[in-house]
Amino acid sequence: MRFKIVIFSLLVAAAGGAAGVSLAQDKPPQEQTAVDPQAKRVAQNLIEEALQLSHAAEIFDDLRRTLRDVYIPVMRGLVQGDYPGAPEADVASASALAKILTFMDYVRKAGDELDVALSDYRGAMISDFAEEMAKAVSASELSDARRLFDLPATRKTLDAAYAMSKLVTGFSYEDSRTFSEFSAWTRSLNLDISQVIPGNNHDSSKPVPSGRKVLKAQAVVNDLMRISHLDEMVADVECFARDVYAETIPASPEEREKLRHDIEQYQFMYNLQKAVAIGVAPSVVAASLTDEQLETLTGYLHAPAFAKAFDLLRNAVKSATAYTKEDILEAQKAIKDLDEKSKLRSPEEREKAKAEWTALVDKWTEKLKGKISPETQQGLQQSLDELQLHDVPM
Numbered sequence: 001m002r003f004k005i006v007i008f009s010l011l012v013a014a015a016g017g018a019a020g021v022s023l024a025q026d027k028p029p030q031e032q033t034a035v036d037p038q039a040k041r042v043a044q045n046l047i048e049e050a051l052q053l054s055h056a057a058e059i060f061d062d063l064r065r066t067l068r069d070v071y072i073p074v075m076r077g078l079v080q081g082d083y084p085g086a087p088e089a090d091v092a093s094a095s096a097l098a099k100i101l102t103f104m105d106y107v108r109k110a111g112d113e114l115d116v117a118l119s120d121y122r123g124a125m126i127s128d129f130a131e132e133m134a135k136a137v138s139a140s141e142l143s144d145a146r147r148l149f150d151l152p153a154t155r156k157t158l159d160a161a162y163a164m165s166k167l168v169t170g171f172s173y174e175d176s177r178t179f180s181e182f183s184a185w186t187r188s189l190n191l192d193i194s195q196v197i198p199g200n201n202h203d204s205s206k207p208v209p210s211g212r213k214v215l216k217a218q219a220v221v222n223d224l225m226r227i228s229h230l231d232e233m234v235a236d237v238e239c240f241a242r243d244v245y246a247e248t249i250p251a252s253p254e255e256r257e258k259l260r261h262d263i264e265q266y267q268f269m270y271n272l273q274k275a276v277a278i279g280v281a282p283s284v285v286a287a288s289l290t291d292e293q294l295e296t297l298t299g300y301l302h303a304p305a306f307a308k309a310f311d312l313l314r315n316a317v318k319s320a321t322a323y324t325k326e327d328i329l330e331a332q333k334a335i336k337d338l339d340e341k342s343k344l345r346s347p348e349e350r351e352k353a354k355a356e357w358t359a360l361v362d363k364w365t366e367k368l369k370g371k372i373s374p375e376t377q378q379g380l381q382q383s384l385d386e387l388q389l390h391d392v393p394m
Contacts, residue, residue: 085184
């Protein structure tokens with residue numbers, strides 16, 4: 001399909017522009033076939049807009065920063081046995097973790113060197129990809145691609161991908177320590193919830209929590225519901241499923257009606273179960289924890305790391321469910337129209353375009369690889385081989 005070449009070009013060009021620097025004024029390679037300069041300019045502008053909409057630069061920078069400032073320090077702490085909340089590793093586990101640390105450090109080095117290469121080559125890469133697009137597609141198809149990127153569904157999809165990437169890159173090293181300390185604290189409680197459920201308590205010596213303590217536990221439960229944004233996320237998912245998914249998915253009238261019924265049942269059961277849980281939870285929490293433990297739980301719940309985690313999850317769900325029925329139908333029609341246009345090309349033309357595209361990708365793969373030092377390439381490969389040859393706890 002010829003239009004797929006356009007989209008694939010945009011995505012690979014986005015990777016090439018991920019360094020996030022201003023457009024370098026590299027002289028493009030000598031043209032061997034005539035290319036319409038206006039079509040190439042249109043393609044270049046389209047690539048630049050795709051880079052901005054895709055948040056490629058931000059995601060690439062976030063990944064590098066998180067690897068450098070969070071994941072590598074966490075792994076180093078695990079290897080050295082001084083990471084809070086983690087038990088000291090035995091010799092075999094420490095050796096395995098050290099192999100992961102070595103691999104991650106070489107990934108960091110490769111990322112840093114690749115960042116420089118992307119910055120140096122950004123202008124030339126965009127020029128090459130734009131030239132290939134100008135040769136492979138018509139002016140009307142470039143206009144169609146522009147309209148596709150202007151669709152609300154396209155922009156919302158890219159925004160949702162960026163929001164979801166923050167679930168991996170949105171935390172600091174201090175946040176990770178908070179989560180690890182909380183996990184260790186919960187394990188140390190060694191709770192048996194069944195002993196505090198009404199009717200299951202076989203330990204008559206266990207005191208009944210005071211009304212004051214139950215009220216304090218009630219405040220903790222209320223704070224958790226508020227900070228977690230649980231009701232908001234459930235409402236977003238339910239609304240999207242009912243008003244968008246059920247109305248746009250290919251299905252028979254009977255299947256669509258059943259889906260609507262299932263969504264209503266889900267909402268009913270959620271409200272019912274939430275009411276039961278909120279009613280029982282304060283008493284269970286109050287009976288399970290001491291006053292001091294309840295204070296500790298409250299402190300963790302109000303920690304910035306947990307607020308950040310819940311906010312990032314809320315943003316991801318909100319972005320992923322932001323589509324309207326009209327967004328989806330409009331995108332479906334646009335893609336269908338583009339697919340139909342692409343079928344007008346002969347198999348020979350499609351194969352020729354595919355071969356040229358493959359050659360261009362291979363060219364830039366080798367050029368970028370050449371910018372990564374032999375030492376880093378060798379270390380990356382060796383450390384990867386070490387991970388594959390041994391049972392390493394990932």
